Amino acid sequence: MQHYAKLEGGVVGCNQWGCDGPATRWIDMERYGNPRFLSTAYCADHGDWELNDPFHTMRVREIK
Numbered sequence: 026m027q028h029y030a031k032l033e034g035g036v037v038g039c040n041q042w043g044c045d046g047p048a049t050r051w052i053d054m055e056r057y058g059n060p061r062f063l064s065t066a067y068c069a070d071h072g073d074w075e076l077n078d079p080f081h082t083m084r085v086r087e088i089k
Contacts, residue, residue, distance in 0.1 A: 027051075029066035037088060041071035048088050055082040 029048060030038030037048045048066035052075045056062035065072065066088065076083050 026062070027064045027066070037066050039068040039071055040065050041067060044068060044071055046070075050088055051086040052076065053084045053086060054078070055084070060084065 028040045030040055030045075032038040032045070032047060038044075039046050039048045046068040049069045050072070051064045051066055052072050053061045054063040054065075054075070060082075064086075065075065067075075076085070
């Protein structure tokens with residue numbers, strides 16, 4: 026499952042409410058053995074709080 030905002034021209038946008046910037050990374054949550062159970066797109070200014078989740082393994086992938 027992916028969470029992201031769709032920007033003009035099909036660009037992946039930051040999923041943070043109120044942010045209209047392009048996303049620079051995916052933050053993936055691992056669950057049930059699936060390393061990309063939930064992928065959420067964020068710009069460089071948002072999403073760091075997700076990495077502090079003590080209950081799930083989180084990984085960061087750069088959006089190219």
